[in-house]
Amino acid sequence: MHNVKDFGAKGDGVTKDTGAIQRAIDAGGMVCFPPGVYLSGSLYLKSNGGLFLEPGAVLLASPDKEDYNADDFCVQNSPGSSEHASGAHLLIVLEQENIVLCGGGRIDGNRKSFYGEDGKADCTKGPLRKTDPLTGVHYVAYEKFGRREDISWRPAQMIYICESRNIQIRDLQLDDAPYWTCFLHGCEDVQIRGLRILNDQRGHNTDGIDIDCCRRVNISDCIIDSGDDCITLRGNDRKLKNKRPCEYVTVTNCVLHSCANGIRIGVGDGIIRNAVFSNIVFHHCGTAVNICSNFSTDPARGAEISRISMVNLQMEAMRAFLINCQVRGSTPEEPAKEVRDIHIRQVWGTVWRPCLICGSAGKGMKDIVLEDVELDIETDLTSNDNHLGPWGEFSSPNPECVIYIAHAEGVRLERFKVNWKKTVGGWTYGVLTCNSRNVEKNFVSLGRPDLDVDGSGRPKEKQAQEQSKWRSF
DSSP, X not given: OEEGGGXXXXXXXXXXXXXXXXXXXXXXXXXXXXXXXXXXXXXXXOTTEEEEEOTTEEXXXXXXXXXSOOTTSSTTOOOOGGGTOOSOOSEEEESOEEEEEESSOEEEOOGGGTSOOTTOSOTTOSSSOXXXXXXXXXXXXXXXXXXXXXXXXXXXXXXXXXXXEEEEEESOEEEOOSSOSEEEESOEEEEEESOEEEOOTTSSSOOSEEEESOEEEEEESOEEEESSOSEEEEOOOTTOSSOOOEXXXXXXXXXXXXXXXXXXXXXSSSEEEEEEEEEEEEEEEEEEEEEEEEOSSOTTOOOEEEEEEEEEEEEEEEEEEEEEEETTOOOSSOOSSOEEEEEEEEEEEEESSOEEEEOBTXXXXXXXXXXXXXXXXXXXXXXXXXXXXXXXXXXXXXXXXXXXXXXXXXXXXXXXXXXXXXXOSSOOEEEEEEXXXXXXXXXXXXXXXXXXXXXXXXXXXXXXXXXXXXXXX
16 A cells, blocks of 8 residues: 655645646555645546545645546547536546445535635525524525636536446545535445535535446445435436446435435436335435436436335425426426336335426336335425326426325325324325326325316316316326
8 A cells, every 4th residue: 555645745724736636546556644634626537446545635626627637538538518517527437446435534525615605604594495483594595605707717526437447435524525426427436424424505406416427336335425316327328438327226224314305316318227225214304205207408318216115214304205207397398208116115204396207198107005104294285286297306386185196007005194293284185196196195195185187186276277277297
């Protein structure tokens, strides 16, 4: 194991140690960082090696643009131009194998050098303006560190691992990423364990762990605080040399906190399948579980999502489940890809918004099971009396029900219970079903009547209006 100080690294937090660290990496094998602060730009890791950060060692990202890789350093790299992010990275693993990042130390993305200062944002304001009734904390309404479009330059994913295999990331703290924290794209045989990811909730797009078109991935025992999605499974294979599905993924024993989504599944035009999530605590999230095929305005796009199972979820979230074909809710266009075979069971917690299960044009959403679910609701719902949506992640207000099911086939609610902690307004129905088939409810106790806008429960005076609105479907 090579000691970076033997190659000239100072570790004083002032001297730029990029060259010394890279020389140690190029010498082959593992590279050790003794306690200290090592200021660095982009580093390129090599096969059969990695970084061992001892407790007390900090790898600190340089604040200077010239210390990072060019945006076009590889064909797979994609600058996040729409989110005002470059294509620069602190750690790069490109087409390598047998890489280990470990040791108990810390990797710091130095977000404050690119935008924002601690203590300057007013966390009581934001587009949602919601307050956690349990603690009084404004936990999904964080005002971001300034406007994203005012960021002159920032690096992209802090850790970028692309088309590589046999990757281990364990027992590290990852702090203050200026954009996504840890991104794996087109990789195989990945183990991520024991990470503490801490990003300010006011940061822009500061995802925790993004798994994109990767195969055979295990994530466990992680605690993640992020200003965007904590853990994502993606299917964006457009720029990969070797296209592959995102599949055979397990996520277990994690604690997730985000003003956005605890778990997001979707993005891209590829395939996401065969994933298992278990023993997850969602600590004050916007949406606990968000499964959505298409985040584009183009109806011809979308990821095929199938065979996803989740078990033993505990949550405090604005919304428990959002399972959609389209991020803006149901559309008259047929979805490009299906969302099917989703099984979620053993769930309990407190929520403030309805659960959504929405296909489009009568298609795209199939075989969804919610089983052994118990949710507490103790706040008013801002809704309207339009039973026809559309409702999705990017739409508002809310349907006036606990569960909204639209353009879906084969939805089963099994032992689903809601506890109303006090008299609350806006919640008119238990299950509101629209243009769906084979919706099965067994041992469901929601404390509200159901409404089927296909005809079994809607007011007669609204039938003509509703049929006109949905004629194109």
